[in-house]
Amino acid sequence: MIAMTAAELTLEKTPLERYVAPAKPSLVGASRAELAAMLGHIGVPERAQKMRAQQIWHWLYVRGARDFSDMTSVSKDLRAELEQHFTLERPEIVAEQVSNDGTRKWLLRLPGETVGERPHEVECVYIPETDRGTLCVSSQVGCTLNCSFCHTGTQRLVRNLTAGEIVGQIMVARDRLGDFLGQEHAKGPGLPTEGERFVSNIVMMGMGEPLYNFEAVRDALLVASDGEGLSLSRRRITLSTSGVVPNISRTGEEIACMLAISLHAVRDDLRNELVPLNRKYPIKELLEACRNYPGVSNARRITFEYVMLKGVNDSLSDAKELVRLLKGIPAKINLIPFNPWPGTTYECSDWEQIEKFSEVVFNAGYASPVRTPRGRDILAACGQLKSATEKLSVRERMALRAMAMTD
Ligand code: SAH
Ligand code: SF4
Secondary structure (H helix, E strand, O other): OOOOOOOHHOOOOOOOOOOEEOOOOOOOOOOOOHHHHHHHHOOOOHHHHHHHHHHHHHHOOOOOOOOHOOOOOOOOHHHHHHHHHEEEOOOOEEEEEEOOOOEEEEEOOOEEEEEEOOOOOEEEEEEEEOOOOOEEEOEEEEEOOOOOOOOOHHEEEEEEEHHHHHHHHHHHHHHOOOOOOOOOOOOOOOOOOOOOOOEEEEOOOOOOOOHHHHHHHHHHHHHHHHOOOOOOOOOEEEEOOOOOOOHHHHHHHOOOOOEEEHHHHHHOOHHHHOHHHHHHHHHHHHHHHOOOOOOOOEOEEEEEEEEEOOOOOOOOHHHHHHHHOOOOOOOOEEEEEEOOOOOOOOEOOOOHHHHHHHHHHOOOOOOOOOOOOHHHOOOOOOOOOOOOOOEHHHHHHHHHHHHHEEE
């Protein structure tokens, strides 16, 4: 039995407390302002900081430099200085799995030391499609919110990722796929053909609740969407939340990315069970925040995710209620077939039922794509991510859930 203190259970409030950052910081993930400040620390005079930061920014985010010696437009002296104080370290790939549909899942070990714990790891998944390549990025190691149908929620260890570790996942994917300027594209089944951008879209749908790590996620997404760097359009970045209402308007104001809501149920009693955070922020409040989401319009709709659980939330009256609830909100509905994981008692709805459900939604005027499960054979599909930590006991899960409700 693992005894946990309250401090450990509320790790989103005390992130990184058992984590020792690398002695030499990595420049990966730094914003322009941070880069300039870092240069200031190593003696670059103020008048030169902006220009130098701009040069290094280009090497970092456009060319994906992995070694300071690659930065040929930077003077030798400065390169040596940089080398002495900083690294270009990214998360390290400890395992790569390639699905027969081309989906790739990377288990990433995060830089730094962990005190008395196993190394901190997250998963990151790349999903190639004909018109895009989507990278599913994690925001936390594990998740404090124990949604009953989600594998990540069963993971004990939880800490917030830093902005650098979030950007680092995009960097690793681009490294691995040869997706930086001047690199040779990777080849393989399911991968796009030459000349196409491999990572064109980002979804914050990996491990963790991004709105419980707001500042780091925001800073990372602002780096990712910078037009002179990683250059991912904000319209191609989607942040998915289980419904942390107070941070929804901030997401629109400070990140201005697309929003997805993990709704999954149309009644509070059922949603309390599936998404326990609903006890704190019930459906009505959540939908109100969506109505007021900055920038929402018919051209910029909110995606409502709805996982199809057999006999739980998949009746046609649920479908009708879903349509009624979303009236007036510019919305898309994304039906997600439940992806099973070892130990779950839920089952995916029958295909016939998913089709009937989808028809009700479609007839009400919503595009209702059913998300094709990708990478199921390598446990890379939605909600199947879990880095290798042991399962929680029932008591620990209950305690975590209670803490999440009251903080
Ligand atoms: N924490 C955030 C983002 C990560 S989860 C959130 O909950 O929105 C990404 C999506 O996968 C969410 O919609 C989540 O509810 C869904 N999901 C979780 N477990 C799943 C499973 N086993 N099968 C299908 N979808 C799942
Ligand atoms: Fe966390 Fe999202 Fe999984 Fe819920 S569905 S436990 S919020 S990762």
